[in-house]
Amino acid sequence: MSNSDDLPFEITLKVRDTCLCLHVRRAARTLARRFDEALRPLDLTSGQFSLMMSLNRPEPPTIGSVSALLAMDRTTLTANLKPLERRGLVKVMVDEADKRSRRMALTPAGRALLAAAYPRWERTQAEIERLVIQSDSTRPDSTRAGADAFRINLRALS
Amino acid sequence: MSNSDDLPFEITLKVRDTCLCLHVRRAARTLARRFDEALRPLDLTSGQFSLMMSLNRPEPPTIGSVSALLAMDRTTLTANLKPLERRGLVKVMVDEADKRSRRMALTPAGRALLAAAYPRWERTQAEIERLVIQSDSTRPDSTRAGADAFRINLRALS
DNA sequence: GTCCATTATGTTGATATCAACCCTCCTTGT
């Protein structure tokens, strides 16, 4: 069955306890589920909310710039646009100054839906932030320093 | 174009800077890509590595227990098993004591591949851990305390 | 002006993720 080439169980325990990829992805799945649930009444996912929020700006951004902002593959963003376009929430247009580029913009319906989603985001975010603060027993005095340090750590990995 | 019901740009900037769901998912995508790259010579993804590592234990676990460990939907785990089963790395069997349950186990080929993947994980993990430590300027004295606090934060969200 | 390397994006195929729905098996109350 098992032989000396197998990975010892102790190694497995170490990987489970320390692997940053596993820890971050676990948290990502859990958070996504929680925000998905909060936004479900609006038929929006957490990813769609983040994407639409990225488009709420004066000048419509390009595919490449937003995919860099969200740290996702360019082609993933292309795919994620499809359902939003189909629902008339987002519009994609060729950039006349550089015809290779596409510019994405929220439609009026998209802006309205985003505004309706914001209070739900705010409520959920406050709940989550509390979990981060409570978990940080090494910073007993700080209300926000722990959450800010956590975000700094996350940004260093992005 | 825009009206008073629209979300102000300042709100968008606040969400971008603080949204924990966005920050964690960004980091998750980036880390997954990085570990995927490290494991590509073995034709393993980071998720497959984590799953196989979860199965490297004396007693074969059930679907439900592993999906809880990985904080993923039960049905996602079922789907993730398919390519590993097809490659003969994992075996799924009905639990004779409770015929509703399935028990997953690595095959000899699976154990060998996992052992071959471990050094690549270790190297990549060390690189990533360094990024976490370096980013934590509020803990100048600590080499690992920052990374440990980071993991505690992550676990609180899982 | 023409060629060519680069840039920005789309397409396809495979895996990942989850909700909704369905089935089977176990357990408990009677």
Added chain:
DNA sequence: ACAAGGAGGGTTGATATCAACATAATGGAC
């Protein structure tokens, strides 16, 4: 026994994610 409720999993359909390949437009070198 046995019927009802619950627990453990699978399937389907939609979206998410990325690598590999392909296309079109730009910008320089000459």
